[in-house]
Amino acid sequence: MQLSSKQPLHPHLRTFLWPALVGGAIGLLLILSFVLSVDNPDPDWPRWWRVRPLIIVPLAGAAGGAAFHYLLYLRRVSRLPAVLAIVLGILVFVVGLWLGIVLGLDGTLWD
Template sequence: MTLQNNHSAQTSPSFATPVLVGAGIALLVILFFVLGADTPSAYGDYWMIRPLIVTPLAGATGGAFYAFMMYQSTRGFNKALAILLSVLVYLVGLWLGIVLGLDGTMWD
């Protein structure tokens, strides 16, 4: 009879998961603003391309920061502080991504 250790090793999710979630949330937020707006006359039909690229990139960066902070929390950083800092950085980054995406296209 052999003794088996059934200790499940706690594995962190891959780096891509928080990045994709962050980009997806940012895409949904910018779609709310872009699809509810009329087409600005000076920019034509393709004015939405910039906000739909810049804002999800900012959200993905916030998700990457979250993944980095979760990695740091496994190395001894306070987990509650890591989550709080990650949410704050994500919200500020999302706000800046929306402003940078819409500046010059929807906001003139």
């Protein structure tokens, strides 16, 4: 099977990408608020210390957004209560984003 560049994305992939992009954008905006607030970085930090958090945190946000979407999908295909799916999805998103921030800022702002 050969893929053409004119083939549209699979509908499920399209609906999966949107929450991941939104989660990644939330993570990027959040980490930018931390990274851009540093006026005088510690001289012991690596020269390119901003790169790691700007990559890791949006990826964690995208994974959290995708997990949130998957939990909402599970709510539709199973009999999971809507409130439980939403609360669990938000919890997974926030914990994932927090872990991404810790991992991204470890050794610099997170000491």
